[in-house]
Amino acid sequence: MTTKFYDRLSNDLTQLLENPIVYNVTIEVGEEPASQIFEVHSYILQSRSPYFKKKFNEHSFNENHVKELKMPNISTKVFNVIIKYIYGGTISLEKLEISIIFDLLIASHELDLDELVEHLQTHISTNNASWLRLNFAHVYQTSFQKNFEIIQKFCNDIIAKHPDTIFESENFNSLTEDALISIIRLDNLQLEEDKIWDYVIQWGKDKNSDLPANLNEWTSNHFLTLKTTLKNCLPHIRYFSISGELTLKKLYPYQQLFEPKLWLDILTRFLASNNPISSTILPPRNILNATLPTRTAPIPSNIITNEHALEISSWIDRKEAPYTENNPYEFKLLVRGSKDGFDVKTIFEICDKISNTVIVLKVEGTGEIIGGYNPLEIKNNVNLKWYYSQDSFAFSLKTENLKNSIASRVTNYNYAILYDSNIPYFQFGGILCLRGNLKTVGGSFCSTSHYEKRIRSNENIFSVEEFEVFKVSPKK
Known part of the structure; x- marks a missing residue:
């Protein structure tokens, strides 16, 4: 031994x-x-x-x-x-x-x-599933560039269930060929075959920006260019799963992309279905028989994920257990620091007279995500004044460095929210105090006054990397 x-x-x-x-x-x-x-x-x-x-x-x-x-x-x-x-x-x-x-x-x-x-x-x-989803396109691209097989599988599992995660991403056309092939090879990709065809054609056209926008202006050389670009992708389309009507509408205009034998077999399937077909027939995709629940569109945030939004919504409704799907609220982005500016004055100006808002902030240098829910109307042109609320709360959200989120509700209702558009101040009691330019260290801080418990272990002043304000409304 x-x-x-x-x-x-x-x-x-x-x-x-x-x-x-x-x-x-x-x-x-x-x-x-x-x-x-x-x-x-x-x-x-x-x-x-x-x-x-x-x-x-x-x-x-x-x-x-x-x-x-x-x-x-x-x-x-x-x-x-x-x-x-x-x-x-x-x-x-x-x-x-x-x-x-x-x-x-x-x-x-x-x-x-x-x-x-x-x-x-x-x-x-x-x-870190939430972070991966929030940075999905970048992570997915990198996983193929570096051949990170475990992360590739994680991403493909998400794409199979929710294809629009990548197909409707603004980064879709920058996918590498290997990444695109990995997706369209998935047997359980929950997407109609004709739509997969549309996305593949879209990807190929984007790789050849000199192709005419009008298909009627295409020459044989244009089709050859696209065919060459897509030569490794086209074999993975399951053509025999596309209906006759959609074949005529979507495939026929691109018939020059097909090898003659394959195009003849596609036509044979509809015109003489008893005749033998020599082309390889890929099996239809395993589309779930049960209707998939409608996927919640990704929240329009650079800071929080859908999971974070579900948790905030459960606090708004005072649920003991957080929502896990089907968020009852819509989060509409009103302000983003990197787009609209980081001064608190901007919040007052853009959000004047708007109620039921959530502000989220990413703390510079720590990765913390903090914020608060304000049921009251935000008021511009107000001198230092406190407002009454029983339903406001502040929070810290779960991140890689915080195992469990923290929600802290107002306890002193008369000092729930403070507005001062002159200095400017925007405060949730004393637990979350936002002052002046949020990018500048020195104005904003967290303490514990007027709310249940602290949301940061460190009460020191902080600056933010990014912040966003959302209007929260019940879904119709």
Whole structure:
């Protein structure tokens, strides 16, 4: 029996990293002036990473017998995690924002750290589904560029159930060919075949911007260009699942894209159905017999997800358990800081006389999402004045760094909401105080007065990375 003392080995090698005696490599990470130099040992790095083994062979020692590398594309925060993993075989993700973990995944792939790549994919897919949905198009593109199979599967499972997640995305036409093929190959893609055809044609046309907009102006060369672009996609369309009427309407205008034998077989199916067909007939897609519940359109937010909106709605209705689907409320975007400006005065001007609003803010540097629900009319041109409400509340929403959301209801009804459009102030009691320019550190802060409990562990002043205001209305 072999006894393995891995903990001691990991600790000793980590100590070697922290006190790099007889190091023979320096790696400058990040961009100046915020770059950092790591003193490391080539024999450890090249034994753990094929990337470093290749790099070290490409570099010579300087006069001090040290090899010098530069890695400006990796942040120091990310490299700190990676180098500790390389030396000690340990990694801690609890205090890292999900965006940093995703950067860590990309960097691990570039450094050929296969074990870490698999672990990070599993971690992100298991623990950060909301963030993945919020950044879906970017994540999906990256998963194919880097061949992140676990994340690809996670995304394809979402697309199969809700195809408009990607097909109606503004980034659809920038999909790589591999990504598009991966989608249209799905047996359980819940989308009619003629619509899949439409999207594939749309994608191909976008790749050839010089094609005439009017199909009547197309020459044989134009069709050949599109056919060449789509040559790897067209075999995955299930033509024999498209009705005769839609074949005439949608396929016939593009008949020059088809090989003669396939086009003849498509026509044979409708004109002489008893005649044999030699083309491969792909099985129809597994469309669910039961009607799928209408998918809630993605909330128009760069900060919160549909899951967050469901939770806020459940608080509005004072539900003990949060809604899990079919949000009874519509969230209409009124103000976005990056579009309309970050001054509180902007909120008063755009939202004047509008009631039942939700404001959400992403705190700069922490990834926290905080905000509040205000049932009262927002009033512009008001000097410092408190307003009565029994239904307002403030909140912090669940993120990768906050396991459970926090809702804090007003307790002192006479001091529920404060407006002052001159300074300007917009406050939920003292629990969420927004003042002046939200981008500027010094005005906004959180405390506990007039509401149940604090929504931030840190009551210090803060600035925001982004904020949004929504009008919340019952769905018709």
